[in-house]
Amino acid sequence: MAERRARLRAAYGAGPRHLLVLLACFAATGWVALRLAGEADAVRMLLWFLGAVVAHDLVLFPVYATVDRALRRIVHRPAPLNHVRVPALASALLFLVYLPGILGLGGTTYRSATGREPTPLLGRWLALSALFFLASAVAYAVSRWRRR
């Protein structure tokens, strides 16, 4: 038994539990995939599934890492650097999460659901972002003034 396990380990690269756990995961996913295969929009769903990974790993991550690298080249000391990073991240996070409203994408559906005109949200997002940067700048100025 122990020898069999050792052989599996050498060939497969991990213990039997590893294999079982992953096979169970693939069985569940495979079942869902088969079930969805009949849907008219199955390919679209798959594209969105894989597209979400590509959008994060090969677009969002490289973009924010590059922006941060550029920022670190301009601002060297951690304190002022983080007083730019924090409001920038907060602003970017809000944009990412509330993007449909900020870009006014759901307007037609909102209008027919509620009978009311959607409020344009781009201005609100810009105002919030400006507030974050302003608050961060004030906090930085206060901390420098205190240290003196």
Place this chain on the structure above:
Amino acid sequence: MPGDGTGKPAGEREYGFPAPLWRALARHRPPGAGAATRGWRSPVRGPWLTAVHGALLLVALPLVFLTGLLDHLAYGPRFGQAFPPDVGWLRLPQVDWPTRPSWLFRVTQGLHVTLGIMLVPVVLAKLWSVIPKLFDWPPARSVAQVLERLSLLLLVGGILFEIATGLLNIQYAYLFGFDFYTAHYFGAWVFIAALVAHVSLKLPRMLSALRSRRPADEARTGTAATRPEPPDPDGLVAPEPGPATVSRRGAVALVGGGALLLGALTVGQSLDGPLRRTALLLPRGQDPGSGPNGFPVNRTAAAAGISDADTGAGWRLTLRGGGREVTVDRAALHAMAQHTARLPIACVEGWSTRQTWTGVRLRDLAALVGVPDPASAHVRSLERAGLFNQAVLQANQVLDGDSLLALRVNGADLSVDHGYPARVIVPALPGVHCTKWVAAIDFRTDG
């Protein structure tokens, strides 16, 4: 054999079968692979930071998953009115959705949406913390690693898919063009299967990483004193770390702050009064109008194709049960005993509101046609098309003392957009099943 059966993949230098293949793969480094491996600079990236975010998600994500399932259950899958209607083996237990507490659906759905949104920065931070693994070369040294990577594709794809479809749905931007319910329901199962596998394989690693540093020490360590973690077998710690620009406590605080910011800008859509406006960037934080009918509308009469003639003086409600049929007009309903209840109405999109409804108890209407103890009730709207132009209510939902065919809200007649001449309101029932512009109710004795 030490470590056997723990599920840990082979060590860095070991190659599985067929070894020549994996070795050849390792030798053929694409241009830039070396730079990518050595290029990671952040000294806070490491097993401890990954484990902290992993532990947070391990507690919170199952809560989002469970509240999502509860919402599916609240739709009444046994009447075929939960979406997607046919889920095969993933069918949930056939239980009656309770009517008490009346805020039950308001809380499960509000929690699902609000917590789901709050976890976005935690998910992003977790992905940031492990992203060097994505650019590792060779990408695998054994079949085990290939399979594990594939399961990670399902894990990462699953959570990002759920976040993206959920966020677009609650903001009415149906860019994806497929059925939201089907995609979000099955996507959740793909994600949870991959999560169970990931946790089964990585839990010991998470626990040992959490134990490797004391939170109290981290809470005291500022940026200047922050040092990288010791090199780890998973290769998360940067081989050539740069100077710290943020402490570990700072990184965790940043992620937590992001989550709180999102929570603060989302929770308003589940609150009434001036606090609703705090959902500054969400459609349901916007002004719903004023007066007794000034609360959010989910579907206007115009969108539902309801005309003035439909709801005018000629409107009649048809009640059926036990072979009897009774037709009543609005005056006859007003002449019956009126009951007032303060009940929330909550949408699957995560927003809710509590209003004061007045009308006839559903159980009184059931008694009127001689079925005082119905097994269910089928409510039909005047609306001709539309996914929610009818709903089946369970026995407990018909018989609850606060379940109403509402004629008035906050002391005024219902507006046509809120369902005039009459709408259903049942405690803890999803908003779309509180049928508006009711045309007929069929009280059934056979379930």
